[in-house]
Amino acid sequence: MGIILWLIIGGVIGWLASMIMRTDAQQGIFLNIVVGVVGAFLGGLIFSGGSINNAPLTIYSFLVSLLGAVVLLAIVNLARRGRVR
Secondary structure, X not given: OHHHHHHHHHHHHHHHHHHXXXXXXXXXXXXXXXXXXXXXXXXXXXXXXXXXXXOXXXXXXHHHHHHHHXXXXXXXXXXXXXXXX
């Protein structure tokens, strides 16, 4: 059940991050899920000092995951276009 929850939350976080970065028209559901899960991992690395733990789903962890996904999309936009939107 945990992996299904990861995919659902990752999809929502990826979708919200793509809306913030205005890349929603370029991404499908699969890429939204990947961005959300990888962004959550990246946000966890940045804000927890390099240690990833199984934190419960709270507003703070959701916002950290969203921020990580936005940072990931900014890095991808920078690499792809040479600028951040």
